[in-house]
Amino acid sequence: MGLETAFGHSYLTTRLDEAVNWARKYSFFNYPFVTACCGMEFMSTFASTYDISRFGAEYPRFSPRQADVLFVVGTVNEKLAPVLKRVYDQMCEPKWVVSFGVCATSGGFYDNYATVQGIDKIIPVDIYIPGCPPRPEAVLDGLIKLQQKVSKESVLDRKYR
Amino acid sequence: MNSYLLETIRTKFPDAVLETHAFRGDETAVIRKEALAGVASFLKAELGFDFLMDLTAADYLPRDPRFELVCHFYSSKHNYRLRLKCPVYSDDATVVSLTPLWAGANWFEREVYDMFGIKFEGHPDLRRILMYDGFEGHPLRKDYPLKKRQPRIPHRE
Ligand code: SF4
Numbered sequence: 001m002g003l004e005t006a007f008g009h010s011y012l013t014t015r016l017d018e019a020v021n022w023a024r025k026y027s028f029f030n031y032p033f034v035t036a037c038c039g040m041e042f043m044s045t046f047a048s049t050y051d052i053s054r055f056g057a058e059y060p061r062f063s064p065r066q067a068d069v070l071f072v073v074g075t076v077n078e079k080l081a082p083v084l085k086r087v088y089d090q091m092c093e094p095k096w097v098v099s100f101g102v103c104a105t106s107g108g109f110y111d112n113y114a115t116v117q118g119i120d121k122i123i124p125v126d127i128y129i130p131g132c133p134p135r136p137e138a139v140l141d142g143l144i145k146l147q148q149k150v151s152k153e154s155v156l157d158r159k160y161r
Numbered sequence: 162m163n164s165y166l167l168e169t170i171r172t173k174f175p176d177a178v179l180e181t182h183a184f185r186g187d188e189t190a191v192i193r194k195e196a197l198a199g200v201a202s203f204l205k206a207e208l209g210f211d212f213l214m215d216l217t218a219a220d221y222l223p224r225d226p227r228f229e230l231v232c233h234f235y236s237s238k239h240n241y242r243l244r245l246k247c248p249v250y251s252d253d254a255t256v257v258s259l260t261p262l263w264a265g266a267n268w269f270e271r272e273v274y275d276m277f278g279i280k281f282e283g284h285p286d287l288r289r290i291l292m293y294d295g296f297e298g299h300p301l302r303k304d305y306p307l308k309k310r311q312p313r314i315p316h317r318e
Binding site for chain 1: 291292293300305307308309310312316317318
């Protein structure tokens with residue numbers, strides 16, 4: 001017997017934004033775009049010790065069409081940039097992007113002929129997680145920040161993007 | 162220092178060897194690039210070097226010969242290692258391909274071509290291997306601008 005039985009046959013009212021955002025932020029489907037060493041910390045965050053499923057974001061989808069959050073994990077070079085753009089374009093709204101680690105965020109220490117100086121040169125980014133690589137705690141912190149961001153959105157925001 | 166390998170090569174190819182040296186047991190022979198094919202096939206046929214571990218290059222820009230081709234060989238039979246270096250002049254940046262001798266040279270040579278623009282005669286398929294179609298220049302050359310990027314799609318902002 002759960003709490004909900006206390007309400008009997010009554011109903012609750014809420015704002016649509018609140019209800020929708022509440023559902024969205026606790027059920028992120030991730031697309032892991034993993035290109036380099038940061039992937040190790042990404043795996044660690046997903047494994048049982050840090051257990052990202054406590055935050056409702058444990059479900060990776062390997063098709064961008066089924067994903068809500070694009071995790072760009074690792075170095076992105078100029079050769080790969082069109083691929084990243086295409087993956088992003090294939091995702092349906094609502095969609096968010098997390099830049100995982102300094103390489104994805106700014107190119108990191110690779111300032112040379114090959115490396116994109118931050119994935120925001122290619123696609124819009126919602127959350128940046130610093131670190132080389134970020135510790136799992138930092139990743140979870142970034143995820144919580146993304147949830148906070150989502151909870152402040154309006155469902156109408158996404159209509160005209 | 163008397164090394165069996167270096168002595169053998171020097172005796173067999175007296176005109177080809179420019180210099181030899183060894184550092185803590187790692188032996189190097191600097192040879193003329195024209196002699197590379199002959200020395201390499203001798204290494205493989207007579208000295209048992211069945212494995213080409215690495216083939217790469219270096220750019221010593223103001224110097225001429227500007228490039229140096231570096232090949233590392235290993236003999237799994239005798240547990241020998243040997244390094245061959247060939248100076249390459251920039252106005253004649255062509256070297257014979259080792260792919261007919263060691264198939265593994267194929268991609269190494271494509272990488273050296275891609276990064277340094279050194280051509281390999283007799284290579285079956287000399288194309289870029291790392292950089293994309295439309296990339297201009299050879300990025301590991303010292304005169305390639307350090308931060309010159311060639312985006313494939315327009316950047317935002
Ligand atoms: S930020 Fe550091 S750990 Fe992450 S991909 Fe770059 S170099 Fe690797």
